[in-house]
Amino acid sequence: MENTKKRPEWLHFGTGNLFRVYPAALCQNLLNKGEMDTGLVCGDCYDFELIDKLFRPHDNLTVGVTLKADGSISKEIIGSVMQAEKCSNEFPEDWAILVKAFRNPSLKMVSFTITEKGYAIYNTDGTLLDSIRDDLKNLPMKAHTFLGRLVILLLERFNAGKLPIALVSFDNSPHNGEKLQKAVLKIAQTWQIKKLIPKEFIDYLTDSSKVAFPWTMIDKITPRPNEKIAELLKKDGYEDAALIITRKGTYCSTFVNSEEVQYLVIEDQFPNGRPPLEKAGVYFTDRETVNKVEKMKGCTCLNPLHTALAISGCLLGYKLIYDEMKDNDLRKMIEILGYKEGLPVVVDPKIINPKKFLDEVLTKRFTNPFMPDTPQRIATDTSQKLSIRFGETVKAYLANPELDVKSLEIVPLVLALWCRYLLAIDDEGKSFELSSDPFLGEVCMILEGIKFGSPKEEFEPKLETLLSNEKIFGFNVSESPIAEKVKSYFEIMISGKGKVREAIAQACRK
Template structure:
């Protein structure tokens, strides 16, 4: 593990506490599968943590039909596998256990529980498992909510070379068939937070000793999560990523060094997001935000990219922007910087940067989709803006309406809160000519002649 603080005094740690690594697949690795079942049969196991990204908890997809039909035989989806492992524990020892999501998404404990329950309930209906299995899940299995915070970009070529130069071999970065980038090392920042709902029916380690914050209920965890994901960190990352892509800037810290971009996230944070944040308890939101804007996002040692951050933005805008809009209530129509960022995202969907050139954020994808980072709604969204012509703002017409009125995406219809047409106006300004995005950004920041700048 390479920890990379702003002063470039990197810290190297060999993570040597992993006792075993197995490939748990019944068909492709029977031995690994059996070993996983054995681990779940041990009474000493108190908790199992899972990191599979937010997509991993999505069971509203056709791919799970095979697992629903096959029952506990040869599951493929990760949630189906977890359900089988827990069923095996139920059948063999019946001991309680905590299943802990370590993924960076809202209500991760609830998402985890709902996914496992989906398989359990359907298998009960089809006669694959006993009805009492559901009672076991309700009474003896918990799914604590968590808030995880540590910026950990994809493995960097620069870090690989750095490790090789100090004599550490076999650090090759691998891209899987599905496009996942993995390596024997992680490069991460110097700051980390972990908040967990204290709901462990079989006991737990004394994680307080290493700085973990425990909460009594999921609502307490949610306040930390909303502070981070909905206000102080993730919205700023998304805004920087949007304009980093449009300005063809390679790294987040470089976007943060752009005076206009940094001014935008400062104003977005202090004028629009922070005022509606509820203090979570043990982390002060103002200090957390200061650390984000002054230390973490400008960190030149973190190789994080706009292309990575902007991935799957359609799944994120509701939490990162929508919740703040909703929190402002009747005053939402007065917001300026969040709707400007949303307009920037719509402008990004055109796949053309501020210099008028086609973007190339995902070189391994087939054209034209190499122009954007992956997003599960990419084709649909790109199609909705496809008739809008760069340099001809009037072609916008009502083309953005299906996007901006999508309550499923934003959590709110932006037209109903008085922001839809404002976003459209910003968007039209951004497509008028080469350099229009930067010109529009400067205009929205300094329209009142305030040349001092908030972040100064």
């Protein structure tokens, strides 16, 4: 604790389940090996109840529960978090600790698990988010968004002597470092134009020898804490395994359950040095390789398969991804999506073999009976994922003269499945709750009025309007060579009960 207070090396923002069971566990691994002698300072920037209900009452400890494919589980105490604070100047004591850490020359890395939405500064129409616009109107010290407060903390580091630092996003988003950099610079440059901060600060932020924004690829499935796991812990004498849902809808507990498999690939760009994370299994490489690994995972070998299972699972009434893998139609669907449609356009990153990675996904990860992951969780924010998980594959086919985009069956099927999902009626004709998504109101309104048996002349114009949204799909689906397949599968799926299943089976037979 004292070492961390005197010379912090690693500060992390985002105190949710992924952080507690992965980055914090990596730090614990290095502490156990004697490779580090300082722990983590972490700051919550969204849901302060986590600090009050999880961290402080339990001395910042977490029980990490690893759910293995062979049916066994392992447990470890993760105690690497030394200080957990609320990232807001509304809490002066917490804020002072974060400022002190940022002003310390010892600080090497600031990492983030704030979700992909945490880097957003613009609405879908290109206008600034109201919260960001309000921050830019006010004095920097009155910033109330996390990104605004992050810029203030970086200004503190600049004022302490232009100290170097790496800002490292661990969020599951392509080019995550670039997204963080653009958000930080937009806020800082706007304040600088208004002469609220010095121009030299912008020079500091744009000097990669001072401030770096490495790209990363992270991969670890971390479902919400599960009641069955809580019961197993109680049988082992663990007293406080109650599940907590905060007022902001965060699902958490004093334990975190996650899969055994994990990958973290980081661009090796750290102007002030870094913790020796390679000794805990992290890959360090160049930006191009990080990008290839991210594309392998995000565009072909994992994320598209997860989304396909999520959407179809919601429509077919499934509650667990694991159970979907016992459904022959669904399993065949993602096998075709991965092996037949995905692998032909994957770029081999060399450090991880794409075929072996895909084999592991299908035989060890999705089939893990102890992984309580749900289609409903994975379906969250799907509108923000389609352009990467499917749009990039279509564009890769279009760009390669040796590949026939019209040979794709599962990609257009999944796009049709998502449109069908937006009707919020399952394959038995029963209504269900759609998972949260920032564009849900917008996209559902477009398809409003479509129901079982709607004639083509009624639904097609609405469907084409949605499919023409390039921001969602990454390309204009309605003007693409797969447009007719998407519309055809959608037409089948709204023709009556049981037709979602029929469309999936049909696509898998072709």
